[in-house]
Amino acid sequence: MAITGELATTGPYAHVRRRQYAGFALIIIIIGFFLQWPTLVTGLMLPVLLVMYWRLAKREEREVEAQFGEAYRRYAEQVAAFIPRFYRLTKGPA
Secondary structure (H helix, E strand, O other), X not given: OOOOOOOOOXXXXXXXXXXXXXXXXXXXXXXXXXXXXXXXXXXXXXXXXXXXXXXXXXXXXXXXXHHHOHHHHHHHHHOEOOOOOHHHHHHOOO
């Protein structure tokens, strides 16, 4: 699959690279389901889904790195993948 466009590094992407997975998978769906329905099935699915989303994010990161090269590597060094670095939130984008 070809990726087109520009590398997004401002706005929410200045604080976290994979914000859609962090919000959707970790907070809203997976952990929310487990808190709402703490059953054996949701307890077993929690780690499975976390690993699946993490692997998907890593695969997409490789594709973006292939597209944008060194610019993406520099961006990835400065911006966390899933959880914002709180010390950066007070300073703003570098």
